[in-house]
Amino acid sequence: MGSMRMTFLLYRAAVRGEMQYRLNFVMLLALGLVYQGSGIAFVWTVLRTFDTIAGWNFGELAFLYSLRLMAHAVWVVPFHQLVSMDTTIREGRFDRYLVRPLNPFLQIITSRFRMNVIGDVMAAVILFTIAVNLVDIDFSPLSVAYLVLAVVGGALAEGAAAVVVSSLSFRSVQTWAASQLVDNIYLMFGSYPTRVFGGALTWGLTWVLPVAVVAYIPSSVLLDKTDSLHLSAPAAVAAPLIGVLWFGAAYKWWRVRMRGYQSVGA
Amino acid sequence: MPTLIRAEGLTKYYRRPRRYEGAFGGLRTLITRQYDEVRAVDGVDFTVSDGELVGYLGPNGAGKSTTIKMMTGVLVPTGGLIEVDGTAPWRDREKNAMHIGVVFGQRSQLWWDLPLVDSFTLLGKMYRMSEADYRRRLDGFIDLLDLGPFLDRPVRQLSLGQRMRGDLAAAMLHEPSILYLDEPTIGLDAVARDRMRDFIAEMNRESGTTIVLTTHDLVDVEALCNRVVFIDKGRVLYDGSVVDLKATYAPHRTLVVQLASGFTAARAAELLGPEVPGDVIADEGPTLRIRFEANRISAQEIISAVTSRCPVTDLSLVEPELEDVMRTLYGNRTIAV
Ligand SMILES: Nc1ncnc2c1ncn2[C@@H]1O[C@H](COP(=O)(O)OP(=O)(O)OP(=O)(O)O)[C@@H](O)[C@H]1O
Ligand SMILES: [Mg+2]
Numbered sequence: 180m181g182s183m184r185m186t187f188l189l190y191r192a193a194v195r196g197e198m199q200y201r202l203n204f205v206m207l208l209a210l211g212l213v214y215q216g217s218g219i220a221f222v223w224t225v226l227r228t229f230d231t232i233a234g235w236n237f238g239e240l241a242f243l244y245s246l247r248l249m250a251h252a253v254w255v256v257p258f259h260q261l262v263s264m265d266t267t268i269r270e271g272r273f274d275r276y277l278v279r280p281l282n283p284f285l286q287i288i289t290s291r292f293r294m295n296v297i298g299d300v301m302a303a304v305i306l307f308t309i310a311v312n313l314v315d316i317d318f319s320p321l322s323v324a325y326l327v328l329a330v331v332g333g334a335l336a337e338g339a340a341a342v343v344v345s346s347l348s349f350r351s352v353q354t355w356a357a358s359q360l361v362d363n364i365y366l367m368f369g370s371y372p373t374r375v376f377g378g379a380l381t382w383g384l385t386w387v388l389p390v391a392v393v394a395y396i397p398s399s400v401l402l403d404k405t406d407s408l409h410l411s412a413p414a415a416v417a418a419p420l421i422g423v424l425w426f427g428a429a430y431k432w433w434r435v436r437m438r439g440y441q442s443v444g445a
Numbered sequence: 446m447p448t449l450i451r452a453e454g455l456t457k458y459y460r461r462p463r464r465y466e467g468a469f470g471g472l473r474t475l476i477t478r479q480y481d482e483v484r485a486v487d488g489v490d491f492t493v494s495d496g497e498l499v500g501y502l503g504p505n506g507a508g509k510s511t512t513i514k515m516m517t518g519v520l521v522p523t524g525g526l527i528e529v530d531g532t533a534p535w536r537d538r539e540k541n542a543m544h545i546g547v548v549f550g551q552r553s554q555l556w557w558d559l560p561l562v563d564s565f566t567l568l569g570k571m572y573r574m575s576e577a578d579y580r581r582r583l584d585g586f587i588d589l590l591d592l593g594p595f596l597d598r599p600v601r602q603l604s605l606g607q608r609m610r611g612d613l614a615a616a617m618l619h620e621p622s623i624l625y626l627d628e629p630t631i632g633l634d635a636v637a638r639d640r641m642r643d644f645i646a647e648m649n650r651e652s653g654t655t656i657v658l659t660t661h662d663l664v665d666v667e668a669l670c671n672r673v674v675f676i677d678k679g680r681v682l683y684d685g686s687v688v689d690l691k692a693t694y695a696p697h698r699t700l701v702v703q704l705a706s707g708f709t710a711a712r713a714a715e716l717l718g719p720e721v722p723g724d725v726i727a728d729e730g731p732t733l734r735i736r737f738e739a740n741r742i743s744a745q746e747i748i749s750a751v752t753s754r755c756p757v758t759d760l761s762l763v764e765p766e767l768e769d770v771m772r773t774l775y776g777n778r779t780i781a782v
Contacts, residue, residue: 192559196559280573
């Protein structure tokens with residue numbers, strides 16, 4: 180597992196590099212916290228105004244929302260640098276990753292570490308802690324294991340979309356807008372009971388773009404609400420696997436696109 | 446010496462999806478099937494043997510960097526064969542990477558915000574060097590490149606010369622058997638250039654590192670390369686020794702004669718007459734120049750012809766400059782177009 184260790188060392192170097200700019204470091208951290216904090220406050224108010232949405236009460240909605248945040252945080256902390264891959268390519272830094280004996284994907288994601296993602300983590304953890312106390316889940320070892328699996332699967336489901344978007348930059352396309360779009364789709368459609376968006380969209384958000392599998396389906400399983408789902412209970416339980424499969428496929432696709440990389444002049 | 450690098454009919458055409466401006470331009474660019482094509486490398490053949498130091502030369506846009514990128518595994522060729530140590534670099538990228546070092550003169554590979562030594566530590570780990578090997582190599586480079594004074598400074602604070610030295614050490618740390626240098630002396634002052642050249646020569650001589658070098662500085666070439674491959678518009682124009690290159694494209698040497706006082710160049714020219722094969726250029730003063738083809742007549746013959754007829758105070762022989770060669774080659778190019 181040499182690559183794992185190397186990845187860790189590169190992350191550590193990235194954080195150290197970031198800490199050279201102390202003020203910026205602190206500011207980004209603060210920005211992350213304020214941004215996510217105000218996000219929570221907003222959601223809180225919105226959720227409060229509904230009694231129930233599609234049969235989900237306030238506590239359950241908060242749980243769903245925070246599970247999505249957890250998955251998002253687990254995705255964004257290690258992989259957020261993928262969003263700037265188009266810049267890396269445009270500035271000609273990708274060539275270097277190809278002449279080193281380490282997977283270029285790992286080198287991309289460890290090339291910087293932006294501290295504001297810590298805000299995402301804090302927000303997710305805080306909201307999740309609160310939400311868990313609002314719902315009535317029996318935390319057996321099995322359901323805890325499922326929860327962990329669901330968070331990882333959800334992270335990979337969102338990650339799959341981000342990986343596909345980043346692969347477009349091998350064709351020297353700027354991808355900033357596209358990744359913002361993906362981010363917002365997951366936020367908008369992934370944080371609520373997907374059912375409210377109607378049958379066609381729900382189907383699309385499950386099988387075309389894996390959004391419902393991030394939090395809606397797993398929290399239905401955990402909250403014992405699979406009756407009202409658009410898929411059978413066993414399929415729902417397997418939802419985290421969908422994220423894993425999507426990610427595997429997305430990564431394969433990324434490697435294929437990398438073959439077409441054309442570098443830059445000079 | 447066994448062949449280490451082999452290129453046969455090597456080709457790279459850059460294909461760019463046609464760009465569209467305006468609203469939805471990006472989206473059209475994304476889905477278009479229309480391409481603009483640049484033939485950067487267009488059927489190149491050459492081999493490099495173990496231990497050689499080869500200059501890969503050519504004017505701007507000739508395709509040098511593109512070829513280097515194919516040799517290092519950055520680019521997948523459009524056609525032809527490229528083999529380094531028996532494998533295709535683009536297919537076996539990480540394996541190839543283990544035994545090559547690359548310096549892109551325009552771009553540093555060092556970690557910008559960290560002390561220089563941190564880059565070495567990370568690379569030592571990445572190339573899976575043992576602690577002992579790492580220490581030995583690093584100490585060697587600290588000595589050879591005088592890295593000591595700025596080893597602990599963040600890379601972004603280093604001068605260009607210091608940074609380039611750091612980059613060279615970084616590329617050579619893991620003892621690669623091949624070193625690719627794409628314009629390693631660009632932007633350096635005279636002293637830094639000399640130092641860089643000494644280092645490159647030493648790596649080749651002492652460690653037997655095979656080196657492929659591109660540069661626009663012909664002094665680099667004269668100082669370092671026995672052999673050059675000259676390309677233009679993606680094709681090889683010349684492949685051989687620097688000596689032969691000069692003999693072919695700049696065959697003339699010039700004998701500069703200082704005549705004794707009172708003896709004008711014009712008079713000397715008269716005395717020499719048509720007997721001396723070569724162009725006699727008589728200046729106003731006491732300096733006479735005789736331009737002759739080195740492979741037709743020896744300098745010895747000309748000198749004795751001159752000294753037997755005229756009173757001479759000083760003689761010097763001007764060798765052809767590589768620059769003259771380039772001018773001839775570039776000149777042919779403009780005619781060929
Ligand atoms: N990434 C790229 N995409 C499209 N065209 C490119 C790319 N890189 C280089 N080219 C084009 O390919 C040709 C060869 O470029 P290359 O960089 O190999 O030349 P070079 O010999 O290294 O030149 P220089 O001496 O200026 O560095 C040029 O016409 C250049 O414009
Ligand atoms: Mg170049």
